[in-house]
Amino acid sequence: MNNMLSTFNIKEKYDVVVIGAGPGGSRTAQLCAQKGLDVLILEKRPEIGAPKRCAEGIEKNQLLNLGFEENEKFIAQTIDRSIVYTISGEEIKQDSDKKKGYILERKLFDKAMASKAAISGAKILVNTEVIDLIKEDNYICGVNIEYNGKTYKIKSDVVVSAEGVEGKRVKEVLNLSPPKSNEIMSGYQYEMENIDLKDPHQLEFFIGATIAPGGYIWIFPKGEKRANVGIGILSNCEKSAKYYLDAWISNKSSLQIGSILEENAGAIPVGGFLKKMTTNGFLAIGDAARQVHPLHGGGLHEATYAAKIAAKVICEAKSENNYSDNFLDKYNKMWWNERGKELSCVNKIKNAFQKMSDEELNLIFHLIKATSINHLNSGNLIEISKLLLKTPKLIKFSKYLL
Ligand SMILES: Cc1cc2nc3c(=O)[nH]c(=O)nc-3n(C[C@H](O)[C@H](O)[C@H](O)COP(=O)(O)OP(=O)(O)OC[C@H]3O[C@@H](n4cnc5c(N)ncnc54)[C@H](O)[C@@H]3O)c2cc1C
Structure with missing residues (x-):
């Protein structure tokens, strides 16, 4: 046992190693740890949740289902309604109880998710990148990690990839081809302060092939005069997402008067769902497995929902001492049954x-x-x-x- 690992009581072997402390990874770890499994989460960034790559919207029920309350510190704004505008001025309003939601402070939310995992008994290391998977007898059985310029080896029965959209390990292990051009969106966003909002408790969506090809522009309020103002467009457009967003803002004096607190960019997988997200000793969840709602691009609910299924199957695998692809295939089946079929229909509409x-x-x-x-x-x-x-x-x- 070497220094870094012993300083923080890191074991040489775990039941489950989770790559990535995003919402999907933390939720999987929390649910597995609650059932008594030994879990380690590895996060390459020095701070969980930062920088954010998200408009931070979540429906009320989806948040409460994660075991949070309505008054959590990471809730930036409550949302009561939404409105969709098309280019020629068509307006569709939604004001039902079902559509109530929140805009989060993701940096705090992701940490709160990770805290729940830690309090449930999972161990977390940040600033620690998984550089490689360990494979023996055709099974994934651990990871090689890099911390502070040194590499270490950690063994496990199962490795969960919750690595997000880049998902390097998933691509290698599952031998994935890159998503098709209509299956990946480019996102760009400004968090703006001191802007004029029509209604600080209303989400606004702007649809049009000329303003946001293949996607939409959003204003998600984070306060009386503060909002995430962003865009998602098809990733193969000639011009960048930032170009389209800036062009649109340049006609909006209500936004031009504001200041920018933060710029965020990120890719959003939309539709290239994977039939198979497992192999011996390995499964993938969340953005890494392209589990995102293809029309609005929301992935928080999908990642944490898949985490619940993954944790259930992993706990069963532990009690049967069977981590084979055949056994973990239950996860593929359950996900397709509970989410994949519906999301595939949404994808056709997209x-x-x-x-x-x-x-x-x-x-x-x-x-x-x-x-x-x-x-x-x-x-x-x-x-x-x-x-x-x-x-x-x-x-x-x-x-x-x-
Ligand atoms: C511009 C934009 C706006 C969005 N808006 C919304 C929204 O309003 N609502 C919504 O629901 N969704 C939104 N999404 C999508 C949402 O952010 C993602 O779906 C969600 O974060 C997925 O969670 P995850 O746990 O799968 O992955 P992530 O949150 O991406 O977490 C993956 C983690 O893995 C870590 N990691 C990666 N590789 C390694 C490695 N080798 N070793 C260790 N750690 C590693 C990363 O650092 C990261 O912390 C948006 C996305 C974008 C880009």
């Missing part, structure tokens, strides 16, 4: 919308307004098909929903 012009988007949102915008988020292909098929200018997009 594929259709990404092909639409400003005029066509305006038309479809006009029609959706008369039914329910929930059909989009829940991937209701029947209802969206009906709208496309009854509108001559939109019929051609129905093929994407098959």
